[in-house]
Amino acid sequence: MVALAALSLAASVSLVSVAQATSQVPLEAVADQALEQDERAWDFVEGITTEVGPRQAGTEAEKRGRDWAVAWLEKHGFENVADEPFEMDTWVPGDLHKAQVISPFPQPLVVQPLGKSASTGPNGITAEVVKFDTHADLVAAPAGSLAGKIAYISHSMTPTQDGSQYGFAGPARWTGAGIAASKGAVATVIKSVGTDWHRNPHTGGTSFPEGVEPIPAGAFSLPDAANLERMFERAGGQPIMLKLTLTPKNLGTTTSGNVVGEIVGRDPSLPPVLVACHIDSWWNGTGAFDDGAGCGIVAAAALNVRDAGQPLRTIRVLMAGAEETGLWGSKAYSAAHIDEPIAVGLESDFGADRIWRFESNFRSSNSDLHAKLASAVARFGVSNGTAVATGGADINIARDQKTAIIDLQQDGTRYFDLHHTPDDTLDKIDKAQLRQNVAVWTQVVGILANEADPIQPPATEPSAPAIMEQ
């Protein structure tokens, strides 16, 4: 019993404390400890969602978020912490978000505007709804056929572990409003690009082609979209008249910023490891899954690597500003730092559920390192993927520099239940899965930051496609 008690006591001594004393704790042990007891990632995402909340790109709320992140990084001993400013065009959602079926079945529907939506004005607009079951049906509609009408665009998205049905359903949001506008529509409403059945619509950016005047564009929650579709079935051909009131505004140019900080390596002349996330969120949620968790994960991993002893290479954390409304921060960071080579870029921006697959863009060009990384994360349930890593929205610089990229693919089954909705709140984060993320990141970033040889660019691999905002 005494022996057991002593063992138990020994196990409870933090490896972090040991690390700070000796700087010689094995990376594997630090990662294993993160799996069991990391608190840093949680503290970051709890803190920013509680003390700041929503952080719409380019607004004073995002500024408070950046200030909060700067303070957190400084408190945790990051070096070279800064908020690097850039200019952007800023859109805000306004106060009125209403939809009302006027006839034949009068009732309110829950709607939220899409990013870049025009305003209906406070008095709203009323028009007949034309239903398109798919984006392809909208594309096929004749020119001019939507004059004076509101286009409604549906789709049939289901949850997928790899999130791939975002690409299947996403065009309804990404381009639907612009296509409808070009055919004369006075407004567009879509079935939310999401997979949950709560009355919390999924916002997100939309776009209008050059020369097409933006129109009001909103998203219904899935229950409201289903209700509207049932109305078409029950209306017996009577027109469905909808009053839509959305009052977003363009604020013109405002200043946003990229928050950066470093764990400085033993050889700062070596290209750094860039770990990224984004600090902004849509206005309607608190940005826990998207992307407070990602910032917590990458920052915690950087600190954990430091706990295992000062790394060879510098680890640079990039918490990009203004991702949601057009990758403003990612583009600005690349423009500002394009001449400072990075060794490798990786990003966390797909929630807080477990990582299940490791991918790189140097599987053949640096097969030893790829294999070493894949082997190191296998014990966390992460498989060795054959897809070519393309990186996320926040690491434009890695694509622009054509450098090494790693994707640590998270389980996306729940992601599109929460993405861009009011429901993106702290309670959705599963602490055990968040810790698995930190453990995997610690392991991967620790190996990368201690790699003496070049993590060579993917000269022999297919080039990564451009990434659009998430």
Next chain:
Amino acid sequence: MVALAALSLAASVSLVSVAQATSQVPLEAVADQALEQDERAWDFVEGITTEVGPRQAGTEAEKRGRDWAVAWLEKHGFENVADEPFEMDTWVPGDLHKAQVISPFPQPLVVQPLGKSASTGPNGITAEVVKFDTHADLVAAPAGSLAGKIAYISHSMTPTQDGSQYGFAGPARWTGAGIAASKGAVATVIKSVGTDWHRNPHTGGTSFPEGVEPIPAGAFSLPDAANLERMFERAGGQPIMLKLTLTPKNLGTTTSGNVVGEIVGRDPSLPPVLVACHIDSWWNGTGAFDDGAGCGIVAAAALNVRDAGQPLRTIRVLMAGAEETGLWGSKAYSAAHIDEPIAVGLESDFGADRIWRFESNFRSSNSDLHAKLASAVARFGVSNGTAVATGGADINIARDQKTAIIDLQQDGTRYFDLHHTPDDTLDKIDKAQLRQNVAVWTQVVGILANEADPIQPPATEPSAPAIMEQ
């Protein structure tokens, strides 16, 4: 193969058609068929949620709901269909429902007003929040101690199959605002009395004691309540200042009504079987679980019993008006019909999930009938409960007449995820479970409506307690 095909064809012939031809289909067969293929309950709840939507008590929307229900009952061949009017005091939620933490962590919180809440006026009120972890803590607060403050009342409700934690957590909503007002509070906000983690607050009625002036009273969603509670942990003693804007209105006296219809029995002189539900809903959802489903279930069961042959007793369907804001319809029905004895009363008003327990208030006083009913529903997975049935909110008349009562207890595990929220929509209804409800109701109502002997009152049983609104 020919024999099999013939069997398959025979199985697909509707028993309902046979019944209409012969009036001699066994009740059990009709109930079994309902389990597999009832469409009537679904048609009712789909229709009223799609073609009418929210039906706030005493408003024109509820009137459209009653008109819709009258038309549905007539279309399905009910007799003596009527909308029996009554007067009521009508409260409506108004347009502005906002809460904003002003300091130290400025951000919006999602709030909805409670029924009978006063208005803050369109400019809102700002005050410090005083947190009470439980209703008991609020009760214990000294007189006058809340002067100028906003009281926040929390609780720790969890899902329960029998719904019993509604009684545990409910006082935060039922009486919290009145208690806080009596101690000087300028407003009250509660953690929603609910069990889901979506940003859709649970409304519901609150009350103010005689002589206490109503104050504004709202409910936060659980994620928002948890966020506020974390702010208290992180504020280091700084006051949490909240701006609350709620603009409900009292419309004074308006007219509501009780929708009734009958399957007239072979001996109309016998006291009828009263099957009840309520037709109104809160403004924020479409009233699918609460209580469109209940009306669909009881109406479908009545029609199914008719399919098995004209019953001995009349089955009277009561779709009560204005339940949510004070059982106005239930009270009005009892007052109007107190001198017309009913044989037995039963109600469906707890969602659309499966029935798992049968209870009566005549287990000892008419043990043969109790046993017969319990035995008849056992094949649907319904157990024989020992609790004394007390009936639901809509059958005041059964309690006032001290007559027989049956409770067909539904599984409430999900009920308080949806109750009184925007998420109370058609998509939440599981068609298979809805059909199980119709099957059990068909079986029970069919036996009751063909019972020649008195379904005697519970002279020897404990009397049922008064019921408050749900």
